[in-house]
Amino acid sequence: AVGGEKPCWVALFVGPEGGFAPKEVEDFRALGFLPVSLGPRILRTETAAIAGTAIIQHLVGDID
DSSP states (O other), rough: OTSSOOOOOOOOOOOOTOOOOOOHHHHHHTTTTTOOOOOOOOHHHHHHHHHHHOOOOOOOOOOO
């Protein structure tokens, strides 16, 4: 795994094509989640979920 130990769990939240509202991001941060972005490109929601899952799997390997 990149950056150390494999995490016990990973949560992937995929927002609407317009992005999360600032309040939603604030709420996620307050719960301890680390927001990340795929950059300035806008992906369809179903495509973003697949891309995000592939990136997570690449970075941390399979999660049992």
